[in-house]
Amino acid sequence: MNSLVLLPAPRLLTRADGYYTIHPNRRIVLEGDATALLGAARRLQAALAAHAAVAWAVAASALGPAAAVGVVLQLAPDATAHAQGYTLTIAPTGIRIVAATAAGVFYGVCTLVQLIQAQGRCLPALHIADWPDFAVRGAMLDISRDKVPQLATLYALIDQWAGWKLNQVQLYTEHTFAYQQHPAVWANASPLTSDEILALDAFCRERHIELVPNQNSFGHMERWLIHDRYAPLAETSSPFQTPWGQEQGPFSLCPGDPGSLTLLRSLYDELLPHFTSRQLNVGCDETFDLGQGRSRAACAELGMERVYLNYLLTVHREVAARGYTMQFWGDIIVQTPALIPELPRDSVALEWGYEADHPFADHGAQFAASGIPFYVCPGTSAWCSLAGRTANALGNLRNAAENGLRYGAAGYLITDWGDRGHWQQLPVSFLGFAAGAAYGWAFAANQARDMAAAVSLHAFQDATGNMGRVAYDLGNVYQAPGMAVPNGSALFWTLQQALDVPPPAGPVPDFAAALAAIDAAMEPLGLARMQRPDAALIVAEYEFTARLMRHACRRGQLRLGLAATDPAVTRPALAADLRDLLVDYERLWLARNRPGGLADSAGRLRTARADYAPR
Secondary structure: OOOOOOOOOOOOEEEEEEEEOOOOEEEEEEOOOOOHHHHHHHHHHHHHHHOOOOOOOOEEEOOHHHHHHHEEEEEEOOOOOOOEEEEEEEEEEEEEEEEHHHHHHHHHHHHHHHHHHHHHOEEEEEEEOOOOOOEEEEEEEOOOOOOOOOOOHHHHHHHHHHOOOEEEEEOOOOOEOOOOHHHHHHOOHHHHHHHHHHHHHHHHHHHEEEEEEEEEOOOOOOOHOOHHHOOHOOOOOOOEEOOOOEEOOOOOEEEOOOOHHHHHHHHHHHHHHHHHOOOEEEEOOOOOOOOOOHHHHHHHOOHHHHHHHHHHHHHHHHHHOEEEEEEEEEHHHHHOHHHHHHHHHHHHHHHEEOOOOHHHHHHHHHHHOOOEEEEEOEEOOOOOOOOOOOHHHHHHHHHHHHHHHHHHOOOOEEEOOOHHHOOOOOOHHHHHHHHHHHHHHHHHHHHOOOHHHHHHHHHOOOOHHHHHHHHHHHHHHHOOOOOOOOOHHHHHHHHOOOOOOOOOOOOOHHHHHHHHHHHHHHHHHOOOOOOOOOOOHHHHHHHHHHHHHHHHHHHHHHHOOOOOOOOOOHHHHHHHHHHHHHHHHHHHHHHHHHOOOHHHHHHHHHHHHHHHOOO
């Protein structure tokens, strides 16, 4: 494997003659604001100790023997044209990182750390000049459906993202912050607490990451509205139509009820002081029940999009009054492009879509023409898939980056969701996060990368390439049945749907081909040599994922009556298999996540198991 595989790949790298050898008893010298550079120096110190077995001191002065200076971290105004840019020079006599900002120095250190991880004590001479395409490069993690990660899980994930030069993090929240004024809503959710958010915010700041508060404020409020105290605020508690069929309310707040705004005020006033960010993502996406309940008359008179916009403007006034910039999902407003110019110019629209062919170009052009700042928001494609959808994820992430650049997007936000039980294991999302970090930093330098190799080295810390190959190939098994499922995989939905539900019209899924593809994808797992402290857990998570996928294949065969002679494709055999899978599912859940939400998530698997009862 090429030892200079970096993530993200820098836009300009020139090799030079010779090498720099890391010796003991050297110093990391800080030039400029030493306090601002100390975090980057500590990160470099840790990498030198772990991968080169040396303990280098940090100093704010270069006085002393010149040969004792190993690395210089230089903060110099106007040193780089881009505020987050840096230069990294490795010469036989020493190493120098120069940037105009502390963030730029930090990113140079992240690149140097990757070189040390790959090379150890002997570093090739080179010069790198690097800067990002998007000023904002973020990751959003769903912590409301149903997984709330342990604090240690979040720290490790955020630190990994920082090393890939992401600089914004959001934790998608519906009901999983411990609001002291609303304890009934989160009582069984194992929420993040106020002191945990304060600690996370400080952890992010040390890594030049903005932790943006996130609280859905319109749709996706069912976890609130199922409680008696909040039920009167619902748009409807009856069934309502969505693009994929009928759903049972409640779901959205009623925009015309003054109590909805009163609730939001209480949430914002309690949540926002825990963050140093001056932005707030209010969500407001997928308000499918709008106009199907209490706002029916208003929507008939004004139009659904106008009612939506009026409510959004009301929310904006509350956010702006607190001194914050409002972020919101743009899916509803793009349905009526004529309304886009009425959006407040001090807000940020989040243009999202998760298929490879999502119209980022059309929607980006609409926002750009109106002057509204916007982010492009692709996804990891991990949710509703079990093992991910590699080809779709990479296509979606590239599409967003290319068109975000074309139309001047202010940011690039990688999303990772937990719809319908959050069944995917966390490492399944690594490939999407890593690829998105690369495309968001320097698209031209990274768009044709071998992502399997890069993810193996920099996400799984496996220099053999095998773990990245497993993740990449298992993530492409969704293609094997020959049945395209928007925003999901056939295997996932085979587990979610009841056995007695007639299969959809169209091609018969080839579950035998999927079984063969799973086996082929998992074959290199035993050859992986991960250096992560959770390596054994990752192996267990991928083994479990493959077992669950095989179960889905056999369930599909049973449903279609395609393998009546196979002893593994019988109701008793599948019931026993899913019983064992549930034991492992709960054990793996608790290895990284809090117990809240586990009962709901595992309950979906128990529902699937109930289908195997004798008929």
